[in-house]
Amino acid sequence: MKKHTGVGGWVLTVLTVALAILFLLPLLWSLAVSLKHEGEGVSNVLAWFLPPYTLENYPRVLLASGVPTWFVNSLIVAVLSTVLTLVISPMAAYAIAKIKFRGATVFYVYFILGLMIPVEAMVVPLFLTANKLDLINTFAGLILPNVAVSMNFIIMVSFMRRIPDELIEAATIDGAGYWRVYGHIILPLSKTVLVTVGIFSFTASWNNYLWPLLATMSGDMFTLPIGIPTFAGTYTIDYVMPMTANMVASLPMIVLFVIFERYIVKGVSLTGIKG
């Protein structure tokens, strides 16, 4: 990394700050709007950002609409998808990465095929499959397809392959079986990748739009991404309430991002660089 000095350096720094603010501006504006009184007009752009502020919209959105139900649904689906992903993907990854057995390559290739099957091109048969299993408009129907994802598995395989075999052999000589090796060596050493996959799995589920759009039939099963547009649709003039709902849906993600940014940055390079 180089130190930048001189006029050119300053210009670039100013440009960086300007772009950073530009990227944050739509969010800051949304936040500002959510803090306005409903029906309050503005005379210029700055007025949006200036006081008076109020928090009255938040309890109204949280208490007197479908938003809390959708929030809880989103949370249930995201948490269970993440937990289930973190239980079953590393198990399969361990088998491929560290257990020696005939046909390991065949299974690996089979599990990689999913990377080439986009949900967007498969919604109709996926819907029919879920329908046949009576999973439409159920939590299981929302959750299980989120868990059957190749990418999480592949990231874990490439990570676990780098765990030295000597560690496993030493434990095996001491009499440890496959389950013990998995629980006492593989899982603890895979903490970073588990956190990373966990965050991606949670985010993907929390923000998923296409599948819940098809898999939910009634308002009481909607997740936030499905509920918010129906909620916003009832406010055609003023957008203070829909913007507040937007913030309610976004704040958990933003907090999560601030806490786990390190893992997210690492995770993106893992998905990108390692296949």
Next chain:
Amino acid sequence: MNPKRRHRGLGTALLFMAPFGLLYTVFTIWPVFQGVYVSFYKWGLMGKQSFVGLANYTRAFHDKYFWGALGNTTKFVVITVPLLIVTAIVLALLANRATKIRKFARSAFYIPSVLSVSVISYIAIYLGSPRMGFINELLHDIGLIPPGDEPQWIIGKNLAWVTLALTTVWWTVGFSMLLYLAALQEIPDEVYEAAEVDGASKVRQLFSITLPLLSRTHWLVFLLQVIASFKVFGQVRLITNGGPGVSTRPLVQYVYDTGFGKDNLGYASAMSYALFIILLVFSLLQLRVQNRGDAS
């Protein structure tokens, strides 16, 4: 490894793979075959109606809405992919500079990516709404557009595309920026020091050293973005709903409308395979690029 142990390995491995393998087979692999089957039938939400052979495929071939939707998706790819790549490079270069604000810049560029498509779509709709939206208000305030003139960011024939493209770049560029950032940090300092000694200017260094050294990342980002943009659905459905008319409706939305709106799942399945084949080609290329990186 003796044969007995190897045999035990297989059993244990199957046990470890069973839960994931089962769900993966049912929800990822099986639908591909199910979809082919469905595409040979007239099939509604109530179930199978009649066998039609290849009729759903030939119908797509003569359906101007299918070609229109495929055209719109392609147009979206052609507009957004170069924009996303260039923006990602610029942002990564800026966020990679050794300044006090680099962490802040990186976070600011990435944070829209953690938001849901519904959230960013409604932000775009309200930003762009005539009279009450942020953008037109701003343009009025600084005198760029005269009072009474309200550009139609959502329902204007060309402006709708601008809105969709800019929203998509703002929302998704963070991912590619991080890929570039990771690649930039792998370029050793000595390379630049040597160039410095040879008297190469910063601009020269950028075009002769940095950008060429990122060639693998360029490919990777290009392919990932092409794939992502071909799959476009949510933001278009929510922001323009394919309009005005059907002028921005992408293929995924046409499939969705046909299958679930018009109750024609057979025809929707058949059209899905056009998208599937396109994405398959780019996914295979992507795997090749990634494997090249693993080998080195």
